[in-house]
Amino acid sequence: MEANQRIARISAHLHPSNPQMEREHAILRRDGCRAKGGAPGFKVAILGAAGGIGQPLAMLMKMNPLVSVLHLYDVVNSPGVTADISHMDTGAVVRGFLGQQQLESALTGVDLVVIPAGVPRKPGMTRDDLFNINAGIVKTLCEGIAKCCPNAIVNLISNPVNSTVPIAAEVFKKAGTYDPKKLLGVTMLDVVRANTFVAEVLGLDPREVNVPVVGGHAGVTILPLLSQVKPPCSFTPEETEYLTKRIQDGGTEVVQAYAAVKFADACLRGLRGDAGIVECAFVASQVTELPFFASKVKLGRGGAEEVHQLGPLNEYERTGETGYFGVYH
Numbered sequence: 001m002e003a004n005q006r007i008a009r010i011s012a013h014l015h016p017s018n019p020q021m022e023r024e025h026a027i028l029r030r031d032g033c034r035a036k037g038g039a040p041g042f043k044v045a046i047l048g049a050a051g052g053i054g055q056p057l058a059m060l061m062k063m064n065p066l067v068s069v070l071h072l073y074d075v076v077n078s079p080g081v082t083a084d085i086s087h088m089d090t091g092a093v094v095r096g097f098l099g100q101q102q103l104e105s106a107l108t109g110v111d112l113v114v115i116p117a118g119v120p121r122k123p124g125m126t127r128d129d130l131f132n133i134n135a136g137i138v139k140t141l142c143e144g145i146a147k148c149c150p151n152a153i154v155n156l157i158s159n160p161v162n163s164t165v166p167i168a169a170e171v172f173k174k175a176g177t178y179d180p181k182k183l184l185g186v187t188m189l190d191v192v193r194a195n196t197f198v199a200e201v202l203g204l205d206p207r208e209v210n211v212p213v214v215g216g217h218a219g220v221t222i223l224p225l226l227s228q229v230k231p232p233c234s235f236t237p238e239e240t241e242y243l244t245k246r247i248q249d250g251g252t253e254v255v256q257a258y259a260a261v262k263f264a265d266a267c268l269r270g271l272r273g274d275a276g277i278v279e280c281a282f283v284a285s286q287v288t289e290l291p292f293f294a295s296k297v298k299l300g301r302g303g304a305e306e307v308h309q310l311g312p313l314n315e316y317e318r319t320g321e322t323g324y325f326g327v328y329h
């Protein structure tokens with residue numbers, strides 16, 4: 001009973017109609033994106049914030065000094081997650097939003113929207129098996145974005161990324177708000193994995209390794225460019241085969257929020273105007289004949305301001321067993 005009352009009090013506190021929240025909101029509105037007591041920064045919304053990716057992502061974003069306001073939206077459990085995260089003694093002000101009737105409040109005035117909402121894979125499933133459920137979820141969330149924060153940068157994590165990004169593009173086109181530079185599918189996890197696995201093989205610190213990963217975010221569409229690893233190095237055919245397969249299949253080993261945070265942080269540094277921010281992402285692209293493709297992009301105030309060419313590919317990458325690039329020379 002007591003616990004229930006406490007939960008009710010917490011929920012009331014976190015509800016956007018709570019007077020204290022209203023006051024906080026008013027302060028935030030007056031100061032633009034400067035949070036109460038915090039440094040100037042960006043307003044970020046996480047949609048699906050109570051999930052396996054959403055919760056650690058929320059925690060890590062609360063620790064990011066570029067974030068002044070953090071909105072945590074989910075259809076379940078967001079009040080409890082918000083209470084937890086909001087007690088962290090870092091600058092960002094945290095607000096919780098629960099259920100579709102609060103989606104618009106969660107999105108209003110936001111600079112960056114990160115979307116890990118939707119169902120994850122169970123053993124034996126491919127990412128494509130998630131399409132039926134996640135397509136509808138992403139559509140609804142993107143309709144909210146088109147209405148409430150049409151200029152925000154969108155980091156789309158929900159799988160299958162190869163399909164949810166084109167769906168989001170169609171929603172934005174229909175609403176007349178589509179800016180291809182601002183819609184980015186998160187493939188950073190492929191890069192993070194590639195850096196780690198390549199560093200293991202080379203006996204290096206993963207932080208010193210950079211492996212571009214291009215294509216898409218499922219199975220053979222994930223193509224690590226092992227010929228372009230920095231620092232420059234070479235691999236035996238067996239190592240190439242092992243690393244390519246391990247990077248492609250990494251999603252069945254583990255899922256993690258770290259990569260989502262790393263990518264969101266890169267987007268925020270781009271928004272701030274930092275120079276030389278280049279990361280891989282799944283974006284609208286003319287690099288191949290496919291309409292969306294992951295490759296290196298330069299992140300700036302406008303989002304993915306430049307989509308880089310793939311650079312020279314070796315024989316394996318062009319025509320290797322994955323066959324993915326067989327048609328692109």
Ligand SMILES: NC(=O)C1=CN([C@@H]2O[C@H](COP(=O)(O)OP(=O)(O)OC[C@H]3O[C@@H](n4cnc5c(N)ncnc54)[C@H](O)[C@@H]3O)[C@@H](O)[C@H]2O)C=CC1
Binds near residue numbers: 049075117140217259
């Ligand atoms: N792009 C990438 O690198 C990665 C993508 N993923 C994908 O991210 C998604 C989430 O994965 P997990 O966090 O592990 O799943 P999860 O099931 O733990 O969390 C998903 C969250 O989304 C929420 N949700 C469901 N419908 C919603 C809606 N209409 N609006 C807002 N929130 C909603 C759920 O309540 C839940 O809290 C999956 O589709 C997964 O495949 C996961 C890891 C990496």
Ligand SMILES: O=C([O-])CC(=O)C(=O)O
Binds near residue numbers: 120121251252
């Ligand atoms: O594999 C999954 O289902 C989640 C994901 O996208 C990844 O870990 O790369």
